[in-house]
Amino acid sequence: MITLTVVAALLATLPLVFILALLLKQGASSLNWAFFTNMPKPVGETGGGMANAMMGTVMLIGVASVIGLPVGIGAGLYLAEHRGARFASVVRFLSDVLNGLPSIVIGIFAWQFLVRPVKQFSALAGGIALGVMMIPLVTRATEEMIRLVPDALREAALALGYPRWRTSLTIVLRTALPGIVTAALVAVARIAGETAPLLFTAFGNQFWSTSFMHPISALPLQIFSYAISPYDEWHALAWAGALVLLALVLVISLVARFVTRSKFGAGHD
Amino acid sequence: MTEPRAAAPTFRVATNLTAGSAAATATPSIVSVKSLDAYFGATRAVRDATLDFPEGQVTAIIGPSGCGKSTLLRTLNRMHETVPTARVEGEVLLEGKDIYERSVNPIEVRKRIGMVFQRPTPFPTMSIRDNVVAGFRAAGRSAPPRAEQFEIAEWALRRAALWDEVRDRLDESATALSGGQQQRLCIARALATRPRVLLLDEPTASLDPRSTQKVEELVYELRGDVTVVIVTHNMQQAARVSDRTAFMLLGELVEVAPTSRLFTSPSDERTEAYITGRFG
Amino acid sequence: MPSTSLHGASLGDRIYRFTTTAFAASVPLLLVLLGVEVMIAAWPALKAFHFSFLTSSRWDAVEGVFGAAPAIYGTIISSVLALVIATPLAVGVAIFLSEFAPPWLRQPVAFLVDLLAAIPSVVYGLWGIFVLVPLLREQVMPFITDRLHLGNTPLFSGPAYGPSMLAAGLILAIMVLPYISSVTREVLMAVPRSQREAALALGATRWEMIRGAVLPYASSGILGGVILGLGRALGETMAVTMVIGNRHEISSSLFAPGYTMASLIANEFSEATNDMHLSALMAVGAVLLALTLAVNMLARWLVWRVARQGR
Numbered sequence: 001m002i003t004l005t006v007v008a009a010l011l012a013t014l015p016l017v018f019i020l021a022l023l024l025k026q027g028a029s030s031l032n033w034a035f036f037t038n039m040p041k042p043v044g045e046t047g048g049g050m051a052n053a054m055m056g057t058v059m060l061i062g063v064a065s066v067i068g069l070p071v072g073i074g075a076g077l078y079l080a081e082h083r084g085a086r087f088a089s090v091v092r093f094l095s096d097v098l099n100g101l102p103s104i105v106i107g108i109f110a111w112q113f114l115v116r117p118v119k120q121f122s123a124l125a126g127g128i129a130l131g132v133m134m135i136p137l138v139t140r141a142t143e144e145m146i147r148l149v150p151d152a153l154r155e156a157a158l159a160l161g162y163p164r165w166r167t168s169l170t171i172v173l174r175t176a177l178p179g180i181v182t183a184a185l186v187a188v189a190r191i192a193g194e195t196a197p198l199l200f201t202a203f204g205n206q207f208w209s210t211s212f213m214h215p216i217s218a219l220p221l222q223i224f225s226y227a228i229s230p231y232d233e234w235h236a237l238a239w240a241g242a243l244v245l246l247a248l249v250l251v252i253s254l255v256a257r258f259v260t261r262s263k264f265g266a267g268h269d
Numbered sequence: 270m271t272e273p274r275a276a277a278p279t280f281r282v283a284t285n286l287t288a289g290s291a292a293a294t295a296t297p298s299i300v301s302v303k304s305l306d307a308y309f310g311a312t313r314a315v316r317d318a319t320l321d322f323p324e325g326q327v328t329a330i331i332g333p334s335g336c337g338k339s340t341l342l343r344t345l346n347r348m349h350e351t352v353p354t355a356r357v358e359g360e361v362l363l364e365g366k367d368i369y370e371r372s373v374n375p376i377e378v379r380k381r382i383g384m385v386f387q388r389p390t391p392f393p394t395m396s397i398r399d400n401v402v403a404g405f406r407a408a409g410r411s412a413p414p415r416a417e418q419f420e421i422a423e424w425a426l427r428r429a430a431l432w433d434e435v436r437d438r439l440d441e442s443a444t445a446l447s448g449g450q451q452q453r454l455c456i457a458r459a460l461a462t463r464p465r466v467l468l469l470d471e472p473t474a475s476l477d478p479r480s481t482q483k484v485e486e487l488v489y490e491l492r493g494d495v496t497v498v499i500v501t502h503n504m505q506q507a508a509r510v511s512d513r514t515a516f517m518l519l520g521e522l523v524e525v526a527p528t529s530r531l532f533t534s535p536s537d538e539r540t541e542a543y544i545t546g547r548f549g
Numbered sequence: 550m551p552s553t554s555l556h557g558a559s560l561g562d563r564i565y566r567f568t569t570t571a572f573a574a575s576v577p578l579l580l581v582l583l584g585v586e587v588m589i590a591a592w593p594a595l596k597a598f599h600f601s602f603l604t605s606s607r608w609d610a611v612e613g614v615f616g617a618a619p620a621i622y623g624t625i626i627s628s629v630l631a632l633v634i635a636t637p638l639a640v641g642v643a644i645f646l647s648e649f650a651p652p653w654l655r656q657p658v659a660f661l662v663d664l665l666a667a668i669p670s671v672v673y674g675l676w677g678i679f680v681l682v683p684l685l686r687e688q689v690m691p692f693i694t695d696r697l698h699l700g701n702t703p704l705f706s707g708p709a710y711g712p713s714m715l716a717a718g719l720i721l722a723i724m725v726l727p728y729i730s731s732v733t734r735e736v737l738m739a740v741p742r743s744q745r746e747a748a749l750a751l752g753a754t755r756w757e758m759i760r761g762a763v764l765p766y767a768s769s770g771i772l773g774g775v776i777l778g779l780g781r782a783l784g785e786t787m788a789v790t791m792v793i794g795n796r797h798e799i800s801s802s803l804f805a806p807g808y809t810m811a812s813l814i815a816n817e818f819s820e821a822t823n824d825m826h827l828s829a830l831m832a833v834g835a836v837l838l839a840l841t842l843a844v845n846m847l848a849r850w851l852v853w854r855v856a857r858q859g860r
Binding site: 001002004005006007008009011012013015016018019022023026070071072073074075077078079081087088090091093094095096097098100101102103104105106107108109111112113132135136139163164165166168169189190192193194195196199200203220223224227228235238239242245246249250253 | 559561562564565566568569570571572573574575576577579580582583586587589590637638639640641642644645646648649650658661662664665667668669670671672673674675676678679680723726730755756777780781783784785786787791811814815818819830831834837838841842845846848849
Binding site: 157159170 | 346348351377380383384386394406407455458459462
């Protein structure tokens, strides 16, 4: 029976190895400098790149973070500081529910709420949709990290005459910060690869754009549209894009793992 | 390590203090507790306590665990109410003014009264020096300029008998210090803002004997300048460091007396039972 | 210390409390807003088609008649298929990691399995289009029909296109495996020592202990993990859209192309021809929303119950 579990472990890790190997093989062969600097080119022309999609992904992550981080961290603080309260357990539960919603549903919600009224796809709408996905991730992680901060620290600050808000922000949150940075990075890694919420919000764009009010491309969108196209050179670009996207996600995840305990990190115990 | 220790008087035990204690009754009180009840939800942790803390003296509060001694201590700087469902009835006068009056801001009370807890609580994200002057960061206070803060930090660290050990690493993390050093750092932090009252909640409970001795010496040296209230489960400690001792049992303040008298001829039989080791 | 007044404002505290409460309240508000917006947009279609929206297989944008039955069917079948494949593997991995694996192997294997969850959906889709689907079309499907002679059974009948319910189920299985496995691992580790030792003291072997003492204790938690995985599978969009074939038909055969609710929205939303088409797609979103809500609540409840038991 032990063998069975070993086989299960092998079978479970096998797809990962296959996918990674193939990505490296297919992706690396069509990856070059032009991929990072050039714009998409029409079928038949070589040397197309995804510069605009990478810029778009960066902008979308930016908008999402501007929304997801403050709201998530604020809500996490609230949850950690009102552990027993009924409203806190409702928020905790609903934040798990929000986390479990299909990203495509978030996408049509963002379309209905942000795109339809103004009749304009936009980077802003896409970023907000991703930000909504970030909120529950950051909320729950922040709560967990803040709970790891000993209550004694909070008490000590209060006893020194710190107001509650200053205690929470400069002592408790500051102490939990390395953990929260890690959580924020994990959340960014998670949304960086999202496609479905962007289909009807950011929409995609073949051209260079840095406007928040206009449609914008993103790596996952570009990979999707190239993957389902009938052209071989676009398929190659899709592989290259996938490699870059995965590398981005993995690098962010790894950085998150090794986030330095800043000068005086949370080594307190 | 070259500098000689600040002229510390020889450490004496409380039996030598009879004279000082006798004078206690004449000293005016800086803090007075009047008919105080402290609750956690429906549970009354402190029942109808009334006592005075004479200025410049060390008062110890002793009693078995769960007797309400820490709760009583925490009502003195309005820390009790930071626990959910906790509340207080009665009066605590700080320099004659009731700190539980509606218009009083608890933050202002806490700024005037220093507190040190059972376990050392240095702020892990701050350097040693920043920890000492952390009290100045509390809002509303017109904090002294940075240079002056450094002087204050040195003064407070010397006062807490820690200066010689940390003078070369003031910018390092406070978490690198030993437990005993951390606790003295917390005392320095509490002293830096020059409070007139210092509350110590079992300050040596998590320390080794050597560090305990240092903290006790420190408390001994603070008398006169600062009014100290120390909660301890260790009767010997109370006997060593305090001028007056209060004994609590099941939330009730059984007896308050000069330390030497309480330990030699208690007037309540419950006190006698406790100090002779028959319960607790 | 100057003996100034003890009075002072705590305006900062009030601002702080208001701000964090507002941020916390934004989570429920967001959910309500989301539900309301989707329902408003879905209303015309739901009103026009009533129950036939759930039961009819006719999805005709030109005629303006919409029934989402194939998409609902496809969503459920592909997800169930994924769970059937992924659950034994995930539980196996979890048992291996928590009971048998030598300590030096635990971290790396757990990391690799967790990494499966980090791969973006669209990358799975890419792999599905160019590796999984051709593999199914050229190797697996012919093998099943010709070698195993199962071509006449309803489950495996019809031509081997490649893009199919089977492809969707397989790719979903890979994607939900890390979720099930990590919940299962947590639940297994929460089984109290006493439970294991009692079994071992009775002379049980390692495996007997797991089967007799550990798994029964952890079963409802594992079920919670499986249902959490189901929640993921039901809403998964990109990878499925890229391999399922996108056809409005209910077929008993796993070889046949199909549709899921998520892939239907992804595929048709931007080219919706008229308002009713758009509303019908929104209604599909509403059904998907309701389904995942129910499934997620069930899963959270199960996991929460076990977590409480373990403490």
